[in-house]
Amino acid sequence: MNITLQDLGITSGDVILEISYLVAAVLFVYGLKLMSHPETAKKGNLWAAAGMGLAMVTTLFLHRDADGKTIGMTNALIVVAAIAVGSIAGAVIARRIKMTAMPQLVSFFNATGGAASALVALMEYSNPDNSSALVTLLGLVIGTIAFSGSMIAYGKLDGKVGDIFAGWVKYFNLFLLLVITVLIVYMLAFDLDPGLQTTLSYVLLVLALIYGIMFVMPIGGADMPVVISLLNSLTGIAAAMAGFIYNNEAMILGGIFVGSAGAILTLLMCKAMNRSLLNVIVGSFGGGGAAAGKEQGTVKEISLSDASVLLSYSQKVVIVPGYGLAVAQAQYVCNDLVKLLEDKGVEVKFAIHPVAGRMPGHMNVLLAEADVPYTKLVEMDDINPDMPNTDVTIVVGANDVVNPAALDDPSSPIYGMPIIRAHESKNIIVMKRGMGKGYAGIENFLFFDDKTRMLFGNAKDTLQALVSEIKEL
Amino acid sequence: MEEFLVYFYQNKGTIFIIVLSIFLGVEVISNVPSVLHTPLMSGANAISGVIIIGGIILLGHTELSEGISLNLILGIFAVIFGTLNVVGGFVVTDRMLDMFKKKKKK
Numbered sequence: 001m002n003i004t005l006q007d008l009g010i011t012s013g014d015v016i017l018e019i020s021y022l023v024a025a026v027l028f029v030y031g032l033k034l035m036s037h038p039e040t041a042k043k044g045n046l047w048a049a050a051g052m053g054l055a056m057v058t059t060l061f062l063h064r065d066a067d068g069k070t071i072g073m074t075n076a077l078i079v080v081a082a083i084a085v086g087s088i089a090g091a092v093i094a095r096r097i098k099m100t101a102m103p104q105l106v107s108f109f110n111a112t113g114g115a116a117s118a119l120v121a122l123m124e125y126s127n128p129d130n131s132s133a134l135v136t137l138l139g140l141v142i143g144t145i146a147f148s149g150s151m152i153a154y155g156k157l158d159g160k161v162g163d164i165f166a167g168w169v170k171y172f173n174l175f176l177l178l179v180i181t182v183l184i185v186y187m188l189a190f191d192l193d194p195g196l197q198t199t200l201s202y203v204l205l206v207l208a209l210i211y212g213i214m215f216v217m218p219i220g221g222a223d224m225p226v227v228i229s230l231l232n233s234l235t236g237i238a239a240a241m242a243g244f245i246y247n248n249e250a251m252i253l254g255g256i257f258v259g260s261a262g263a264i265l266t267l268l269m270c271k272a273m274n275r276s277l278l279n280v281i282v283g284s285f286g287g288g289g290a291a292a293g294k295e296q297g298t299v300k301e302i303s304l305s306d307a308s309v310l311l312s313y314s315q316k317v318v319i320v321p322g323y324g325l326a327v328a329q330a331q332y333v334c335n336d337l338v339k340l341l342e343d344k345g346v347e348v349k350f351a352i353h354p355v356a357g358r359m360p361g362h363m364n365v366l367l368a369e370a371d372v373p374y375t376k377l378v379e380m381d382d383i384n385p386d387m388p389n390t391d392v393t394i395v396v397g398a399n400d401v402v403n404p405a406a407l408d409d410p411s412s413p414i415y416g417m418p419i420i421r422a423h424e425s426k427n428i429i430v431m432k433r434g435m436g437k438g439y440a441g442i443e444n445f446l447f448f449d450d451k452t453r454m455l456f457g458n459a460k461d462t463l464q465a466l467v468s469e470i471k472e473l
Numbered sequence: 474m475e476e477f478l479v480y481f482y483q484n485k486g487t488i489f490i491i492v493l494s495i496f497l498g499v500e501v502i503s504n505v506p507s508v509l510h511t512p513l514m515s516g517a518n519a520i521s522g523v524i525i526i527g528g529i530i531l532l533g534h535t536e537l538s539e540g541i542s543l544n545l546i547l548g549i550f551a552v553i554f555g556t557l558n559v560v561g562g563f564v565v566t567d568r569m570l571d572m573f574k575k576k577k578k579k
Binding site for chain 1: 545
């Protein structure tokens with residue numbers, strides 16, 4: 001017995017649409033898989049983008065609603081116009097942004113994705129054809145939290161938003177979460193009048209907005225990468241919820257795939273800091289009150305000429321880059337220094353802490369921009385055993401990731417976080433703008449170490465001066 | 474309870490996809506060197522813009538006879554935001570990865 005498409009009540013277009021979704025889903029996974037190696041990463045990104053483009057085009061032409069109607073001409077034109085606006089804006093922003101502002105940008109794009117999910121869920125909630133109220137409400141809440149949370153993260157990374165370290169925030173957030181949960185249960189359990197339902201969905205939206213803000217507000221310091229990754233994961237989950245509403249496998253797979261990838265990345269980062277996720281979210285970094293009682297000692301400066309001699313006659317030099325390097329745009333000069341020293345027969349390596357900068361791999365991207373070969377970038381665990389044999393460690397704009405308090409001061413807020421053991425090397429040169437504390441707001445005793453010499457000033461200027469000094473030797 | 478069982482049975486295909494996707498995500502990420510964490514996060518972020526498909530469906534089937542409705546406006550914003558996420562995400566990832574590529578040629 002032959003079954004025709006007509007018997008099933010579908011058209012060949014419907015089948016082509018589903019096939020395109022399958023192809024798109026495969027491309028997402030294949031693309032991200034290719035991205036796991038530097039050589040194929042670019043190709044992987046393009047494949048994933050192609051999958052997305054395909055799904056967008058076929059949806060526009062072939063999708064049929066519950067009544068079997070495809071997208072009308074006028075609607076299609078509006079969609080295309082909206083896509084054009086988003087594409088141009090997205091491409092322009094992404095092209096123009098400076099590499100140092102990359103973490104903010106990823107956070108910002110994540111916010112737009114969350115907003116889109118929240119809007120879709122909001123509208124679908126009042127759609128009588130939609131039978132999955134629970135999933136819709138969850139999508140609304142999660143998408144909204146991802147949106148407002150990412151916007152705050154964006155503001156913080158951009159220096160526009162400060163931190164709130166108040167004890168009550170914790171309880172306020174728990175309370176808010178409880179209210180949101182109760183409201184969702186209430187909306188699901190009772191057969192409410194449609195007008196009231198719509199009103200409540202807006203109330204839920206506002207509550208979730210506030211929660212997203214208050215959730216990210218107290219999280220500061222070294223924890224920012226973890227939060228961005230977590231919010232990224234939430235956006236994926238929100239998209240998957242919307243996929244559930246439309247019974248759209250590409251959306252479900254793409255969303256959940258990204259959600260779980262983001263979640264595991266979040267956990268990997270927490271592990272790198274030796275903290276639990278709960279600890280990151282609830283126990284935010286405060287000021288460095290705990291260690292403040294200790295004696296500070298004095299810091300010793302080094303002159304540029306002494307520093308250049310010290311470096312030129314070393315055998316092994318390790319550079320520990322941090323956010324300060326990014327801010328000062330010093331990655332190019334840094335590479336000049338490396339080349340110069342290598343010409344003199346000095347072995348130079350970069351020690352990359354997993355959470356250096358404001359995003360995982362932030363330093364790698366920056367240094368890659370300046371043409372530093374990625375074989376020179378050594379991860380923390382691989383370089384640490386080598387630190388005692390290192391003649392000079394140059395700390396450029398890094399602070400918390402080399403703070404020995406993480407190893408020996410149980411009262412320190414960063415106690416237990418693995419660090420690059422700069423203090424074990426024979427000499428340490430710290431380039432810093434001033435005696436300010438690190439992003440986590442904790443005093444760093446490495447600076448008071450006997451082997452440590454400070455070079456104050458903007459990282460770029462200092463490195464430039466150092467480079468010309470070494471050239472003259 | 475029975476409601477739950479029915480729900481599970483009716484949506485079992487989807488639930489399979491969800492569970493397997495979770496493993497897929499974990500598996501793919503676990504093998505990524507930390508050098509690539511930032512571009513990877515950015516690329517994953519672009520993929521989470523898959524919500525754009527929902528936006529297109531929604532805006533595409535919005536009733537236009539009512540003139541400029543709230544749904545129309547929200548739908549337009551949903552599509553714009555979704556595209557921003559997708560296009561911006563992929564372009565910025567591509568830019569980051571360009572830096573790795575350059576080195577290869579040398």
